Amino acid sequence: MPDRSYVNWPFFEDEHRDLAHDLDAWAWENVRPLPEAHEDTVDELCRELVDRLASGGWLDYVVPERYSGRYDPLDIRSLCLLRETLGYHHALADFAFAMQGLGSGAISLFGSQKLKDQYLPAIRAGKRIAAFALSEPEAGSDVAAIETAATEEGDRYVIDGSKTWISNGGLADFYTIFARTGEAPGAKGLSAFVVDADIPGLEVAERIPVMAPHPLAKIEFNGCRIPKENLLGEPGDGFKIAMATLDVFRTTVGAAALGFARRALDEALERTSSRELFGAPMGELQLIQGKLADMALGVDASALLVYRAAWTRDRVADRVTREAAMAKLHATETAQRVIDEAVQIFGGLGVTSGHPVERLYREIRALRIYEGASEVQKVIIARQTMKEFSASANQRVSSKKADP
Numbered sequence: 001m002p003d004r005s006y007v008n009w010p011f012f013e014d015e016h017r018d019l020a021h022d023l024d025a026w027a028w029e030n031v032r033p034l035p036e037a038h039e040d041t042v043d044e045l046c047r048e049l050v051d052r053l054a055s056g057g058w059l060d061y062v063v064p065e066r067y068s069g070r071y072d073p074l075d076i077r078s079l080c081l082l083r084e085t086l087g088y089h090h091a092l093a094d095f096a097f098a099m100q101g102l103g104s105g106a107i108s109l110f111g112s113q114k115l116k117d118q119y120l121p122a123i124r125a126g127k128r129i130a131a132f133a134l135s136e137p138e139a140g141s142d143v144a145a146i147e148t149a150a151t152e153e154g155d156r157y158v159i160d161g162s163k164t165w166i167s168n169g170g171l172a173d174f175y176t177i178f179a180r181t182g183e184a185p186g187a188k189g190l191s192a193f194v195v196d197a198d199i200p201g202l203e204v205a206e207r208i209p210v211m212a213p214h215p216l217a218k219i220e221f222n223g224c225r226i227p228k229e230n231l232l233g234e235p236g237d238g239f240k241i242a243m244a245t246l247d248v249f250r251t252t253v254g255a256a257a258l259g260f261a262r263r264a265l266d267e268a269l270e271r272t273s274s275r276e277l278f279g280a281p282m283g284e285l286q287l288i289q290g291k292l293a294d295m296a297l298g299v300d301a302s303a304l305l306v307y308r309a310a311w312t313r314d315r316v317a318d319r320v321t322r323e324a325a326m327a328k329l330h331a332t333e334t335a336q337r338v339i340d341e342a343v344q345i346f347g348g349l350g351v352t353s354g355h356p357v358e359r360l361y362r363e364i365r366a367l368r369i370y371e372g373a374s375e376v377q378k379v380i381i382a383r384q385t386m387k388e389f390s391a392s393a394n395q396r397v398s399s400k401k402a403d404p
């Protein structure tokens with residue numbers, strides 16, 4: 001029986017406990033039996049998962065209250081519980097859910113009423129599939145290096161350039177994209193737009209096969225003319241919009257990693273209690289107990305960081321840059337180690353293609369790279385920590401001066 005005692009932690013309300021319980025029951029029936037995705041079936045499986053998530057009502061959680069009747073604007077603890085639970089059962093279910101959120105998050109947070117009305121109900125109903133297109137061949141970690149350009153022309157913007165590593169690339173019905181509008185050099189000269197996938201000039205240049213199959217592609221924009229009203233926020237707000245969206249969704253990447261790690265731990269516990277080694281259950285070997293202890297400790301520490309960040313964003317502060325970076329960094333790095341130990345515990349079975357821990361071993365790897373690689377999270381944490389230290393040092397100095 002998986003450990004669900006964490007839902008009693010003080011970060012959660014009764015509605016969260018109900019959500020975790022109901023979703024888990026739903027996922028056992030609707031997600032767990034689905035097959036593993038392969039390159040040639042992954043788009044179909046993703047569409048099926050989006051349909052199922054919409055029918056189950058779970059996509060209500062990725063759009064604000066007016067469109068879902070639930071939360072306004074987005075309840076991050078719910079998003080994290082959803083990603084953790086879906087990730088526990090089937091990584092592609094988590095992916096399908098997360099992309100509906102990441103691809104539409106900037107519209108929920110910064111879109112005009114018209115854009116919200118136009119896109120959010122369809123996201124919630126699973127009728128439109130969303131994507132978030134920030135990365136470029138020469139601008140991954142270094143977002144300020146974005147070259148895709150959006151040029152004003154009458155009542156339109158004309159988009160030219162390319163984006164790569166775009167999840168749902170080729171499958172999406174629209175893309176939230178970030179392009180250079182040139183108000184200032186670097187990060188301050190970027191803007192965010194919504195671009196429909198069927199617009200003339202938008203092409204899927206290449207599908208990118210990866211170690212754990214997901215719809216992933218390189219997209220090209222050749223003179224794509226979009227209405228000016230598809231701008232999100234103000235011209236020059238693009239970097240701020242990207243970072244605010246990632247602030248929300250980075251914590252949820254940590255939650256997905258937590259779900260993967262919890263599944264690996266549960267698989268390992270099952271194995272160590274049923275497998276006999278040297279005439280006794282494997283779990284009686286103290287070296288195995290040491291592994292299980294490290295895995296359980298890592299899972300709980302990740303959960304504390306993930307739900308601390310989510311609770312802080314829901315209840316205390318609009319921006320949780322430091323907390324979200326800590327949650328993502330710790331949960332993804334820890335999940336990699338926990339899953340690796342689970343593979344070790346399973347021995348030869350653990351590296352057998354399609355075994356749950358072998359799948360998790362491939363699924364977890366990209367989470368340490370996307371939405372800011374681990375090294376980028378460390379830089380964020382260090383900068384925020386230094387900033388807070390110097391702010392409190394300045395405060396001490398000014399209160400000393402004020403003290404006669």
Ligand SMILES: Cc1cc2nc3c(=O)[nH]c(=O)nc-3n(C[C@H](O)[C@H](O)[C@H](O)COP(=O)(O)OP(=O)(O)OC[C@H]3O[C@@H](n4cnc5c(N)ncnc54)[C@H](O)[C@@H]3O)c2cc1C
Nearest residue numbers: 132133134135140141165166167366369370371372373375
């Ligand atoms: C499966 C997958 C899905 C993705 N989905 C999307 C998507 O939907 N939308 C989107 O826009 N992008 C997406 N990406 C792109 C992802 O965000 C980038 O791959 C990531 O930001 C890293 O950029 P890069 O690949 O260009 O690597 P680079 O920027 O070249 O970085 C390479 C490595 O350098 C190291 N590094 C980076 N910065 C520092 C630093 N400051 N100090 C020290 N070391 C550093 C890190 O180890 C990093 O992995 C996805 C990527 C993958 C793998």
